[in-house]
Amino acid sequence: MNHELTLPxxxxxxxxxxxxxxxxxxFLAILAPQILAVAVGEDRESVLFWVFVLGMVLAxxxxxxxSLVFGFELMSAASWVLVLRGDRxxxxxxxxxxxxxxxxxxxxxFLPAGGVAFGLIxxxxxAKAGLAPLHxxxxxxxxxxxxxxxxxxxxxxxxxxxxxxxxxxxVVMAPDVKPWWGIALIFAGGAxxxxxxxxxxxxxxxKVVLACSTVEHVGLIATGLGIGLLAKxxxxxxxxxxxxxxxxxxxxxxxxxxxxxxxxxxxxKHATGTNSLDWLGGLIRGMPHLGGLMILxxxxxxALPLGPGFAPEFLLLHAVFGAAxxxxxxxxxxxxxxxxxxxxxxAMALVSGLRIVGIGFLGRPRTLRAAAAEEAGWPVLAGMxxxxxxxxxxxxxxxxxxxxxxxxxxxxxxxxxxQPLAYAPFPLALLLAGFAAGAWWFVKIFGARGEREVPAWQxxxxxxxxxxxxxxxxxQATGTGFSEPIAxxxxxxxxxxxxxxxxxxxxxAPLARLHQVLTRAAERVRRATIRQRLAFxxxxxxxxxxxxxxxxxx
Amino acid sequence: xxxxxxxxxxxxxxxxxxxxVILELQRLIVSVLNAAILFAVAPLLMGVVGRTRARLLGRPxxxxxQPYRDLxxxxxxxxxxxxxATDYYHIWPYAAFAATATxxxxxxxFALGMATEKISDLIxxxxxxxxxxxxxxxxxxxxxxxxxGAGAGRDxxxxxxxxxxxxxxxxxxxxxxxxxxxxxxxxxxxxxRIGVSVSLGFALAAILAVALTETGRIPxxxxxxxxxxxxxxxxxxxxxxxxxxxxxxYTAMLRLALWFTLVGxxxxxxxxxxxxxxxxxxxxxxxxxAKIFAAAVALPFFEVSTAKMRxxxxxxxxxxALLLGLLxxxxxxVAARLGG
Numbered sequence: 001m002n003h004e005l006t007l008p009x010x011x012x013x014x015x016x017x018x019x020x021x022x023x024x025x026x027f028l029a030i031l032a033p034q035i036l037a038v039a040v041g042e043d044r045e046s047v048l049f050w051v052f053v054l055g056m057v058l059a060x061x062x063x064x065x066x067s068l069v070f071g072f073e074l075m076s077a078a079s080w081v082l083v084l085r086g087d088r089x090x091x092x093x094x095x096x097x098x099x100x101x102x103x104x105x106x107x108x109x110f111l112p113a114g115g116v117a118f119g120l121i122x123x124x125x126x127a128k129a130g131l132a133p134l135h136x137x138x139x140x141x142x143x144x145x146x147x148x149x150x151x152x153x154x155x156x157x158x159x160x161x162x163x164x165x166x167x168x169x170x171v172v173m174a175p176d177v178k179p180w181w182g183i184a185l186i187f188a189g190g191a192x193x194x195x196x197x198x199x200x201x202x203x204x205x206x207k208v209v210l211a212c213s214t215v216e217h218v219g220l221i222a223t224g225l226g227i228g229l230l231a232k233x234x235x236x237x238x239x240x241x242x243x244x245x246x247x248x249x250x251x252x253x254x255x256x257x258x259x260x261x262x263x264x265x266x267x268x269k270h271a272t273g274t275n276s277l278d279w280l281g282g283l284i285r286g287m288p289h290l291g292g293l294m295i296l297x298x299x300x301x302x303a304l305p306l307g308p309g310f311a312p313e314f315l316l317l318h319a320v321f322g323a324a325x326x327x328x329x330x331x332x333x334x335x336x337x338x339x340x341x342x343x344x345x346x347a348m349a350l351v352s353g354l355r356i357v358g359i360g361f362l363g364r365p366r367t368l369r370a371a372a373a374e375e376a377g378w379p380v381l382a383g384m385x386x387x388x389x390x391x392x393x394x395x396x397x398x399x400x401x402x403x404x405x406x407x408x409x410x411x412x413x414x415x416x417x418x419q420p421l422a423y424a425p426f427p428l429a430l431l432l433a434g435f436a437a438g439a440w441w442f443v444k445i446f447g448a449r450g451e452r453e454v455p456a457w458q459x460x461x462x463x464x465x466x467x468x469x470x471x472x473x474x475x476q477a478t479g480t481g482f483s484e485p486i487a488x489x490x491x492x493x494x495x496x497x498x499x500x501x502x503x504x505x506x507x508x509a510p511l512a513r514l515h516q517v518l519t520r521a522a523e524r525v526r527r528a529t530i531r532q533r534l535a536f537x538x539x540x541x542x543x544x545x546x547x548x549x550x551x552x553x554x
Numbered sequence: 555x556x557x558x559x560x561x562x563x564x565x566x567x568x569x570x571x572x573x574x575v576i577l578e579l580q581r582l583i584v585s586v587l588n589a590a591i592l593f594a595v596a597p598l599l600m601g602v603v604g605r606t607r608a609r610l611l612g613r614p615x616x617x618x619x620q621p622y623r624d625l626x627x628x629x630x631x632x633x634x635x636x637x638x639a640t641d642y643y644h645i646w647p648y649a650a651f652a653a654t655a656t657x658x659x660x661x662x663x664f665a666l667g668m669a670t671e672k673i674s675d676l677i678x679x680x681x682x683x684x685x686x687x688x689x690x691x692x693x694x695x696x697x698x699x700x701x702x703g704a705g706a707g708r709d710x711x712x713x714x715x716x717x718x719x720x721x722x723x724x725x726x727x728x729x730x731x732x733x734x735x736x737x738x739x740x741x742x743x744x745x746x747r748i749g750v751s752v753s754l755g756f757a758l759a760a761i762l763a764v765a766l767t768e769t770g771r772i773p774x775x776x777x778x779x780x781x782x783x784x785x786x787x788x789x790x791x792x793x794x795x796x797x798x799x800x801x802x803x804y805t806a807m808l809r810l811a812l813w814f815t816l817v818g819x820x821x822x823x824x825x826x827x828x829x830x831x832x833x834x835x836x837x838x839x840x841x842x843x844a845k846i847f848a849a850a851v852a853l854p855f856f857e858v859s860t861a862k863m864r865x866x867x868x869x870x871x872x873x874x875a876l877l878l879g880l881l882x883x884x885x886x887x888v889a890a891r892l893g894g
Contacts, residue, residue, distance in 0.1 A: 201710075281698060284640050304688060305653075305681035314677050317721065321728045329887050336883045339725055340876065343718030350684055350717075351710040354691055358706065363698030364638050422734065424673045428656060428682075435652035439801060447629045447797035456636030457793060458699045459782065470638065470698075477695070477703020485711035489869045 004063055011066050019063035022407035023171065026248065027060045027163045030255040033390050034155045038148040041263050041383030052078035052152065059160050065109035068164070073102055075160060076128070079145075079153055086144035093508075094141040101128040105164070113173040118181050121168050122188075129161035131222055132191035135215045136503030139199065142214065143207035143275075147266020150207060151259035154214040159251055162221055169229055170412040177233045185226030190341050192219025195501060197345035198494055200352035201486050204479045206265045206275040206360065209352060210258065213301055216345060217254045220316060221247045223338070227319050232413050239322040241409050241416035245402055246315030248409075252401070253308040253394050257300030260387040261356075264294045267376035268360070272369045277355065277479030282365040282470065286373035291361045293384045300391060302353025303346055306429050308391045311398035313346060314423045351486065359479045366473040396426050577830055578669070584829040585659060585669040591839075592658055596811040597621035597804070599850045607778075607854035621807060625800050633796030636697045643696055647794070647801035649689035654805050654812065657682035661736055663815050664838035666744070667829035671737040676724045679736065679816075680717065683768065686805065687713060693802070694790025701782045705789030708865050712774060712786070715872030716764045722879030723764070726757050727820070729886050736819065744823035751889070756882035758821055763875035765813040767868070770806065772857040774868050777806075784862070811846065818845035 010016035020028070035053050038044075055078055058071030076098035084091035104124030111117040123134070130138035142153050169181060196215030203209045224247025231240035267290055268283065269275045284291035299307035320342065324335035365371035375381075394401060399421045409416055455463035456471075464471035491499050528536070601618040608615025635643065660674040660682075668674070691709055694702035728734050730753070731742035742748055767774040770787035779785055782792065791802050819826070825841045827834030863871060 282638075282640070284642065288641070302688065303681075304685050305678060306685070310681055314675070314681075317677055318734065321725055321734065324725055324883070325729055329891050332887045333884055336722065336725060336880060336887075339721050340718050340880060343721035344714055346721075347684075347710075347714040347717035350688060350713070354688055354695075354706075354710070358692050358695030359703075362640055362642065362692060362696050363703075422673065422675050423678055427673065428678070431659060432652045432656045435655040436648045439648055439651050439655075443629070443797045443801065447800075448632045451633050451635045451796075453635045453637055456638045456697050456699060458638075458697075459701045459792070461699075475700050476698040477700060477707065482695075482703055482707045483710070485707045485865065486714065488866060489711055490714070 010070070014064075014066070016067040016070070017063035018058075018061045018067065020061055022411050023163075023166065024060050026252075026405060026408050027159060028057070030159055030252055031056055031060065031156050033387060034152060034255055034259040037259055037263065037383035037386045038151050039383075040386065041380045042146065042148040042266070048078050048081055049149065052082060052149070056152075056156055056160050060163055068167075069102075069106055069109055072105065072128075072160070072164065073098075075157060076102065079149070079157060082145045082149045083141050086146060086149075090137070090140040090144045093137050094144075097127055097134070097137045097141075100134075101125065101161075109168075113176045115176075115178060115180075118169065118173055118176075118178075119184075121165060122181070122184060125161040125164040126188060126222075129158045129165070129218050129222070130192070130215050131188040131218060132195055132215075133188075133503050133507050135192055135195070135218075136501050136508050138215055139203070139208050139211040139501075142211040143205065147207075147262050147269070150211075150266070151262035154211060154262060155255045155259035158214060158218050159255060162218065162225070162251065165222075166225060166412070169225070170232070177229060179230060179233050182226045182228070182230030182233065185222050185229060186338065187226075189219040189222030189224075189226055190338050192216065193223065193345045194219075194341050194494065195503065197348035197352065198486075198490060199501060201348050201355065201483045202491055202495075202499060204277045206268060206277060206280075206356065207262065209277075209356060210261050210265060210301075213349065213352060214254075214258060216349060217250060217258070220313070220342075221250050221254075223247075223342075224250065224312075224316050224319060227323050228413070231323065234327075236322075236326065237413050237416040238419060239319060239326075240413045241418040242315055242322060243319035244409055244412055245405075245418055246312045246319055248405060249315060249394075249398060249402065250309070250312035253300060253312055253391070256387050256391045256394060257297045257308055260293065260297040260384050260391075261301060263380055263384050263387075264290055264297065264376075267380045268373075271373040271376065272367070274367075274369070277359045279367045280360040280365075280370045281363045281367075281473070281476070282361070283370060283373050284361040286371075287361075287375045289381055290376045290384070293381070293388050294361060295357050296388050296391065297384075298353035298357050300395070301356075302350040304350065304353075306395060306425050306432065308394040309349075311394070311421065311423055311425065315421070317342060318422075348486070351483070355479060355482055359477070359482055363476055364470040364473065366476075366478070371470060396429055398423070398425065580832065581667055581669040581671070581829045584662075584665045584667070584835070588663045588665070588668060589655075589659055592663060592811055592815065593655070593808065595843075595846070596807040597625060599811050599814065599846060600807045602847060602850040603810070603853055606851050607857060610854055610858045621803075625804060628795075628800035628803065629797050631796045633794075633798055636793050638697045638699075639793070640696065642692070644798070646689045646693035646696065647798045647805075650686045650693070651801050651805045651808075653682050653686035653689065654808050657686070658808060658812050661812060661816050662740060662819055662826070664842040665827035665829050665835055666737050666741050666823075668737065671735065674736045675734050676727065676736055676739075677721075677734065680720050680724070683809075684713070684717065686809070690787070690790055690802070690805075693794065697793045699793060701785065701789040701792055704783075705786050708786045709790065711865075712767050712868060712872065715869060715876055716767050719760055719764050719872065719876045719879045722876065722883060723757050723761055726753055726879070726882045726886060729883065730754070736816070740819045740823040740826065743820065744826055751885070753882040753885045753889070754821070756878040756885065758817075760875040760878040760882065761817055761820075763872060763878075765817060766856075767872060769810045769813050771853065773860050773863040773871060776862045779862070784865075786865070814846040814849040815842070818842070818849065 004019040007016040055071050055075030062068035062071055080095050083094050101124040104120045108117045108120035127134040142150050192215050196212050200209050200212035224243045227243035228240045300309040303309035303313045320335055320339050324332050461475055600621045605615040657679050659670050660679050662668050691706040694706040727739045730748055731739040733739050775786040827838030
């Protein structure tokens with residue numbers, strides 16, 4: 001650590017050590033804009049919000065294991081209370097997950113470096129980050145609190161959890177790295193990517209869609225980290241650097257566009273009273289500024305080229321190409337399958353981003369409240385605009401950003417010389433703008449002048465009666481209808497007939513059943529009559545004496 | 555060239571700088587020429603496809619330059635603006651066109667080594683086509699009418715398969731040619747450093763299936779269909795008219811020409827010129843025309859011999875493409891293991 005600071009509080013005799021190095025600087029830089037944006041947008045008066053922020057910052061600047069755990073748990077506890085304010089049911093689930101991750105992390109950080117410790121860190125921090133198979137809580141808990149807190153949880157808190165994985169996998173336990181660490185990360189990441197992106201296409205609640213997309217992006221980051229860890233273990237530093245570039249650039253980009261989208265979702269809820277895509281529509285008429293900002297954020301979420309999400313995706317795909325080009329045949333085929341998964345989910349991310357814009361903001365209003373939506377207040381717009389402005393350099397000048405992040409890569413993979421980025425968005429953006437302007441000019445010169453506004457054709461429904469100013473809402477595709485083809489072709493295969501998340505079916509549901517069995521057993525003990533209890537005590541005594549006698553006699 | 559050389563010997567610098575500048579200029583000229591030819595020929599290609607198809611179906615068919623007339627007719631007409639359209643109604647056609655046109659700049663037609671050589675990564679190309687598709691789908695959702703939403707949803711379904719299959723094909727190309735750029739892959743193939751293999755056969759079949767779907771041809775979609783329920787690409791454009799519809803139609807033509815060129819450049823780059831060598835251009839150009847017009851004639855033969863698939867059978871068709879893409883990579887791995 002370069003700069004250390006010792007606080008006189010904390011463990012007796014040791015205090016708390018705080019320090020920053022390039023990696024923590026990067027994560028502070030990821031946290032800062034979203035904290036600022038949320039503070040501008042809403043929630044700056046709540047004390048708990050600042051406790052939550054303090055926990056995240058403390059976890060990132062911690063220089064010893066105690067401070068790290070303290071910050072992490074502070075963050076968990078504060079966010080639990082914040083979730084509880086929104087909704088009671090997911091808060092309980094969230095508390096369970098937070099305790100599980102604490103129970104894994106606390107021993108892990110004090111164990112000697114090795115496989116057990118990293119496995120526990122992966123479980124603990126992975127559960128907190130929403131990595132499959134422990135991701136099912138995330139789409140329930142992240143949408144529950146007010147939008148600003150959701151924004152910070154999705155944009156910041158999962159990054160802190162990933163930071164713990166990076167810190168221990170690449171820095172603290174670097175000498176003991178085993179190949180399976182990277183492979184476990186890649187498997188968990190790939191599964192999260194597939195499930196997250198598919199659910200993001202199928203869900204109808206705006207905030208749930210965004211939370212599922214967070215699962216996908218966490219999966220992408222974890223995949224990149226896994227490839228980086230694997231390649232570093234095999235001494236392929238160039239590949240490790242490419243994978244890490246992709247993962248960390250995605251962490252930066254996701255930390256900008258996801259809070260933006262969550263803030264926007266909150267404003268939509270405020271204006272219309274609902275977040276369900278099936279009840280929205282045509283919002284861009286009433287909320288033009290918010291709509292424009294949301295289109296920008298969705299372009300990032302959809303990983304469209306010239307948006308902030310494309311450069312990291314590009315790097316990650318190239319990292320997978322590189323990984324598939326080396327190693328044993330099973331590994332190569334595995335990476336090819338991973339590539340197919342990434343391709344599917346890139347397309348699904350595009351569809352889910354489009355769906356938010358196309359169903360929620362374009363088209364005709366589906367309810368009166370959607371038709372009467374008014375522009376969001378200026379604080380929210382200012383917070384979103386701040387994030388949108390910061391998206392521009394990430395989108396158009398990723399090469400410069402990667403050069404600025406070079407110390408981080410040097411810290412994580414010593415001796416890595418990353419290759420220059422073969423994706424140049426700035427010239428592409430100029431070309432694109434040139435073509436659009438050229439087409440506009442050509443059409444202006446050679447095309448017909450003027451336009452005539454007519455009742456929309458609407459597939460033959462024609463002009464609606466005056467008491468239905470936007471026509472019959474039933475005649476346009478809903479969010480569910482739009483994704484129905486994908487649900488039919490993919491949803492039933494991967495999520496089963498009821499579209500249930502495997503994380504819920506195979507992890508949460510068995511846990512719930514176990515809980516029920518244990519509760520029933522406890523209840524039976526509680527209800528036992530005095531005779532039953534005496535019989536039990538007597539039986540136990542006999543067994544004990546029998547065992548004792550047998551042991552002594554033998 | 556270091557700074558020292560510049561300050562010491564001016565004439566020496568001139569000797570080296572002028573060929574360098576000329577080379578860059580040649581690369582730029584090739585790029586511009588390539589794009590100009592592609593933009594000019596795209597409607598003609600569509601005309602060839604349409605007329606050949608009509609002939610095969612026993613009709614005389616329109617003249618080859620009918621698409622130019624159609625575009626001119628659409629440009630002349632006053633667009634009617636649906637009253638439920640938002641302010642973004644005008645933006646989508648331009649966005650779709652500009653993204654497709656930018657993608658067209660990345661694909662060399664008659665000579666390798668264009669000015670865009672360094673950024674012509676296949677993933678960028680796929681991304682730009684996805685951007686164009688996104689703009690078209692938003693155009694379908696724009697006015698909120700049923701067919702547009704249905705068409706966009708179906709296009710979304712197809713895009714899942716095409717994107718995944720394309721990525722697997724890119725992996726095959728990268729493994730074979732050790733280059734991710736279209737230019738580099740074509741150069742490796744042209745100079746004969748890569749032999750014919752089973753993998754490439756699979757890759758060709760897969761890319762053809764992807765190309766047919768991406769360009770909205772039979773069996774995935776019927777560009778000449780008139781039943782809104784069965785439409786995919788056209789369904790999204792039903793509320794567009796006049797010059798905006800002209801832009802969308804022109805973008806579709808450009809996309810067809812672009813895919814013809816891409817498949818030709820990757821799988822049949824023999825005889826393509828080099829930007830630095832002016833005299834190799836004419837042969838490259840002749841061969842380019844031969845390739846794309848041959849493709850334009852071959853496409854209707856395929857189209858009249860198959861029927862359009864039901865929407866939910868298309869995933870099966872594309873699943874085969876995905877599988878072939880996967881197999882092409884697996885065969886390469888096996889071959890590498892046996893060979894190494």
